[in-house]
Amino acid sequence: MTAPTILPLSIERLFYAVAGRALLESVSVEIAAGSRTVILGPNGAGKSLCLRLAQGLIAPTAGCVVWKGPGAAQAKMRQAMVFQRPVLLRRSAAANVSYALAVRGVPRADRPSRVEEALARAGLAGLGDRPARTMSGGEQQKLALARAWALKPEVLFLDEPTASLDPAAVRAVEAMIQAIHEGGTKIVMTTHDLGQAKRLADEVLFLHNGRLVERAPADRFFEHPSTLQAAAFLRGEILA
């Protein structure tokens, strides 16, 4: 990346409430460049909400999300997001990628080569003309990743990217995430799948009941969790 970085991302005393019920309470964390950050926690802990707030899709009830890097002004255009259920436009696979490139201001002449490259990296080479909506679930998620990848984002947010997929597709998607990370992109993802967290995380943010309970490097978190809730979650207990 030649452009100045947009990271770190500072999340300060974040609250989110719906109809008087707090779903997220006083979450503060600074997300730095480099490592793969995994937001882990049981269903309903507020992981997806936290990710959407961080990405700026929704506005917090209180608190703020601030990009603190020197390139912060460009933050909106230097990140991408992949959802649990891929949202694909009613067009061909290639057109889906090309559309995202157009939105980001990539010159028309440069788009076909970048589309080709992204599809090839996702193992979708030759499927560019297929209507995106007729592809299998795994292919659709790979296409969504290819679309995000083509943008060469500095930060990639992923919300439970494999939760709806079969094991083979999970393996492929995880490999892609790894490859994207190795290409220099900061990964911030949520998962409720312990195994996936172990495979992909450099650092873990453990969320429970709308609170950030523990933050630790992955090795330490999985070996010596410092909170009771995290320990119970790691043992496979159902948290109340």
Next chain:
Amino acid sequence: MNEFGDAFHTALVMIVSANPDLIEIVGLSLRVSLSAVVIAALLGMPLGAALAVFAFPGRRAVVVAINALMGLPPVVVGLTVYLMLSRGGPLGVLGLLFTPGAMIVAQVVLVLPIVAALTRQTVEDLWLEYREQLVSLGVTPRRAVRTMLWDGRITLLTAFLAGFGRASAEVGAVIIVGGNIDHLTRVMTTAIALETSKGDLALALALGLVLLAVSFAVNAAAQILRDMVVRAQG
């Protein structure tokens, strides 16, 4: 009632023999109504999509108003457009009254709320699905409107057809602003009204059957187009 038998026979004879008067009338009907629907779509589809995507104060009031305008009586539209286009009216200088242009204007007014309201509904549903993805890409609302219209094209064809149905079936507006002038502004519906007033019920009914056939052909063509798009894009 042998009117029905007569009507079927007359309709068949007119169609098979390609009666030149009939062809002229059907041609004008199609030209006027299709022009009106195309113009209404050019205006109403972006308007409806914008109503679904943009949030602004008074939006709900506009939505309610457009939904209510779907029920505008054609005669009222005709009368209003008539007064606007009359030589004494604000648009009198255009000299459009009693021309096909006036009929197009009236039908645009009639069809616009239908196209806009149906588009808004379609786009709102689609926006619910697309919003997060598009916002995360950094799409501007204006580009979002364009994207919704393109991706909703199959459903929006229905809005187009609904508009065409209303335009081609109405008589109240075009007879007032067009004047039902033979060889100039006579369309299917005004011809039916005329033959009814002459007491030639069988001929009127036969023209009605032809109108039905034309409407059927337009909808069949749209269905084929739709199937082609679906097969191509899923």
Next chain:
Amino acid sequence: MLTAKRLLVVAGLLLGLILAGSGVSADDERSIIVASTTSTANSGLFDALLPRFTEETGIAVHIVAVGTGQAFRIAKAGDADVLLVHDEKAGEAFVAEGFGAERRRVMYNDFVIVGSAEDPAGLRGMHDAPAAIAKIAETKALFASRGDDSGTNRAELRLWQETGTDPKHASGAWYREAGSGMGATLNTASGLDAYALTDRGTWVSFGNKGNLEILVEGDKRLFNQYGIIVVNPDRFPHVKAADARRFMTWLTADEGQAAIAAYRVDGQQLFFPNYLAPGS
């Protein structure tokens, strides 16, 4: 977002589309708009006359067929070049008020009273029109009125005035106001087996007579004078006065008058030319 310039472009584009769709271009054919009555248009007279005029002069005549009242309103707004209507008094007033440049008598036809063959009020064979409709009122037999301020409607109301009865009191009871053209009113009368006043032209060419037949005819008070009026170009500069005057002249000259007299439906002459040149 939408600058004034862009708005102008859009408006221009739309106007272009409207004009393209309407097939109207700047060097359009020569044409005049004639506001006339539905009864005249429905009689088929124009179909016989206009092609000959157009062929001779190259001027196309566009007939807007409406009720007489509406025809006057259209002309008073300057939306027609020529008026061809009955109701002489209104026509004279139209010229007197400066809306019309010149008025000429063209022809007349006559009204007849039709009713069902059963004839519940017993009108058959009568030749006194006011007396006949007075009998309708007495027996409260159904009567279908135009009720649309047309020339025929006005003629009917004048007949009622002579009888001293105001049928509006019975509106909705035995007096039914259709509020529509002659044909639609005859359809109503045919459906209800009601009496109706109609011009002979519409009657002869009307296709849905059902049980109806002519019961009263021949009263001088049933004669119906048509006049042609050229809309005043001093008042409405856009009016195509020269072509309009050409049409009036043609219709009142020997050729036009002969053509009117020659027009027949089912062998019946419907219109009787009666233009009298000044001084003749």
